[in-house]
Amino acid sequence: MKDELRGWDPYPLKQKGEGEPVYWDEGHLERRERFKDLIRPAELPETARGLGGKLRRTREARGISIAQAAQSTFIQARYLEAIERGQIENLPGGLYTRRFIELYAQFLNFDGRAVSRALLPGTTVSELIKDSFSGVVNYNSGRASSTDATETKLPRLGEVLLYYFLSEEERDGFIGDVEETYSVIEVKFGTRAAEIFFYKEILNSMSPLLARFIARVILAMLNEMK
């Protein structure tokens, strides 16, 4: 991204100099949504830009091209470029954003976890779950390869189902429990192990939750028949 493009927004939410947002016409918001990739944030967080630049300089100092880095890390070149520019919003979202940053930082001998923490402060399991709702579009367009797809399709589905199959009352307790175990494993065995736990946990939790859901549906149907 060229720096002169910074702050460029073809579909601004409000006209300059006026307090109230003014939409140009009815289709404005829809177009804004459709072309949101074109919108450049006016300011990036200092840490994101600074850290990204640091990664880029380190890579260049070692004489590694983006293409070579992409080959070694199995991360698409455009994502690596996005990390170097600090454009976190261009990454595929969810666990992938964090994992990509970590892998790339580790590839350049940085502390992967520290870098991802700095770039994505406060990424937690609940956010990952939330992401699986909001980030679906982002995620599909950002799919890197076929192996990528098989790895993620199920857990994604699992997260969504998990959210719907838990009662309001259970949700905090359940997700909090997963979160707590996640952080314990992360401290003890690292992020990779914690992620594996997270996906395994969701897959294993699916069958009892699904069974309860089906039982409830059948019971409701029987009651209706009476």
Add this chain to the structure above:
Amino acid sequence: MSNQKPYLGEFEEFVLLAVLVLGDNAYGVSIRDLIEQETGRSVSFGAIYTTLDRLKTKGYVSSRQGEPTQERGGRAKRYFKIEGIGETALREAQSARNRMLKLTKLRPTWQT
């Protein structure tokens, strides 16, 4: 449930025992850790929560919301507590098992 004899499934029994053992500290993580430690099976939170849900419907346990903590992403714990009828069900299940064990040549492990 009043006109019916209390009934406990096998996993329900373990969960109920764990809730009883843990006392004031019975919530998802501690229940799971205890069961995994004592039985050697791996247990999912999904299984624990659906079981606790069933036990709650039967009136064997009650639950209350606890304090949210940092490591839990700011989410509150849900604590479980065993009720009197739950303890009765537990004792009933144990004695039924012991009666049937007596009919076989097997002895409870602590007697061999």
